[in-house]
Amino acid sequence: MTLLRVSGLRVETEGLPVLRGVDFEVSAGERVGLIGESGSGKTVAALTLMGLQPEGFAVQGSVEFEGRQLLGLSDREFSAIRGARMAMVFQEPMTALDPLMRVGQQIIDAVRAHRRVSSSESRRRMLELMARVGFPSPEEQSRRFPHQLSGGQRQRVVIAIALACDPALILADEPTTALDVTVQAQVLALLQRLVAEEGSALLLISHDLAVVSSVCQRVLVMYGGTLVEAATTDEILKAPRHPYTAALLQTSAGIGAQSRLAAGRLPTIPGSVPSLGGFPEGCVFRGRCPREQARCREVPPLVGDGHRFACWFPLEPGAAPIAGTFVGR
């Protein structure tokens, strides 16, 4: 069952395209990863889905959530959906939490924001949520202020707030990027377990292909405000069709796969991500792409059934340039 259907989503600011017509769907209970480097438009996509795009950003297209068109809703209508059916977890938990309020109270407020419950019931639910996100002594820890918690604990509080109303979709934008590696693993494991238990869908936005591919069943690859490839995680890893995806995989797989002496130089993508307004006409990856030809001056459509990609000269299916190097430990 389709939970979220995004079609032809275009976002512009000062006449410059930030999103150039993005189409994808998320099914109920599905874990989807949206991957992109800085300047790919992935964060603007997330904010737009939540109705939180910055002022001066013009939005066109369609975002249907649980069969309801979200674009064009008033702030008030949107906020009734946000937090209740759709929840979000951001990179920096400190900005999502009120620094002057005890964390337990913030979870209680989230529980009561969308539902009428007694204060004893909301308190009981808060303690239960804190326990579920891994606080060993919720009673005592609920009285702490955000600054008295570690970064990982703060992100656990944000996740508890996100879960407060049994959301159908959790949108997590770089939820572990600011955390230590060992804490990242714990928070990702928690997020993965909780969405499975709740039956919520997860849209995980990240620059880190290793993180996304470890958590999600399907991956969307964005570059320059365009969805360049969308497929199951397995297909993306084993048989990428878009040259950008393949290059991203190669460079991600190169680091640490072997020691430097054995591996030699890391594979790289030439050049750097252009700034907004600096992307070429036609295919956005033009200029950095090893397979570029004259036809790439025309915008390639996103084609394919199931495994979709936007490229005139895609890699052959199964011709993974570095097959065999994705062996997990």
Added chain:
Amino acid sequence: MAGEPLLETVAVSRTYGSRSRAVHALSRVSLRLWEGERLGVVGESGSGKSTLARILVALERPDQGEVRFQGRSVLSGRRQDLVSFRKGVQIIFQDPFGSLDPRLRVGQSVAEPLRALRVPGDHGRRVQQLLEAVGLPTGSERLYPHQLSGGQRQRVAIARALAPEPTALIADEAVSALDVSVRAQVLNLIADLVDRLGLSLIFISHDMAVIRHVCTRVLVLYRGEVVEEGPVDQIFEAPQHPYTAALIRSVPVLGGRIQDI
């Protein structure tokens, strides 16, 4: 190994705050960097790795312990020792936006250590050579930091670090803020320069995967103490300390599974 280390710390400790709320950032950390070696220091937040970086380049003094460069104490206060140390040991930080003066053109930033350390010779020409060596296009010297991408700014920081012809380079989370596609470029650049110029390198990072790629030996820092030390491949294959094992297990792998630790 014979001879003396190029750069070493001997049981350095650093405590912040007063007695009642003292934080032991580093406790008796000893580190030896041998000539031509690429040494990794891995640690998470609170490990003391940033304090160690600052002590290694004498931006900060330890409360106890000794720091020696080519056998001479850099804490002695002898001006001559300090000048040769400043020329000999250079650092690249995580965020070149923070370490480059936004009001200076790229050329001025790179020339700055040459001027400050009174390095003789044609500074203008040296700047050109350095910018070329780090792969920046001609004309970059006239630009300001905000006109560059993150990767280009880090190249400028590397050019500036190399300006006084150091023998040792300290990289403190030097690629952590870069996009994945650019990170590989900058890692290759650092590896090339280290090889070509015969530099010794201390690469400080939270990222075990990057350390493994760059370094031959690694030192694991946890809460201000060295908990494990050894050849990087050996530590990856058979970590002895439980913290090292957890750190390695936590590195996300393409198509791997998240392990709850």
